[in-house]
Amino acid sequence: MAVIDAKPFAYEFDPATTALIVIDMQRDFIEAGGFGASLGNDVTLLQAVVPATARLIAGFRAAGLPVIHTRECHRPDLSDCPPAKRTRGNPSLRIGDEGPMGRVLIAGEPGAEIVPDLAPAPGEYVVDKPGKGAFYATGLGDHLAGLGTRSLIFAGVTTEVCVQTTMREANDRGFACLLAEDATESYFPDFKAAAIEMIRAQGAIVGWTATTAQILEALDA
Ligand code: C5J
DSSP states (O other), X not given: OEEEOOBSSOEEEOGGGEEEEEEOOBHHHHSTTSHXXXXXXXXXXXXXXXXXXXXXXXXXXXTTOXXXXXXXXXXXXXXXXXXXXXXXXXXXXXXXXXXXXXXXXXXXXXXXXXXXGXXXXXTOEEEEESSSSSSTTSSHHHHHHHHTOOEEEEEEEOIIIIXXXXXXXXXXXXXXXXXXXXXXXXXXXXXXXXXXXXXXXHHHXXXXXXXXXXXXXXXXX
């Protein structure tokens, strides 16, 4: 077993049954002209966690452990995009509209791709998900069951939306979840801080948190 001096207390895990899940590090959330920007957000905040996320991915690859990537995106005919999602609010571009990186949040369009620095390696599992949670309407649960995964380390964006939703889904499915604090980000720093507090409150009610350096050190040990 490996141990991380995590918060709110030590996180013990067997690397052989552990996977990394990198949530939605897509151009549509991280670059100008995408979905995140269409909602009025400052996307540069999210760009800051790309290097730490890259280090985490490299560490898992070096250890021979699974790296799983998710992408929030929809079918080109929008059949998996509920109107209540598409028509929400007053964004400058709606899901499916043509933008500078192709159609917003549509599978196969440039904006839906993961940023080049974090591109999936050949053979890594990529989950295209229509919801905020990565278990909803995807094959992720079956894939993890096939791997025999019990512990999940999380990175990605945004902390309080797709990352937290997926951690909660995973927690309810019996996975022991840990979030890499410096490899996740929100458009709202206060929301990131609050999400991290919520996750690890009440004796890790959703999961644990630690730094990328702590995670990598535990994998090396
Ligand atoms: C959002 C996400 N924020 N990946 N998606 O709409 O967190």
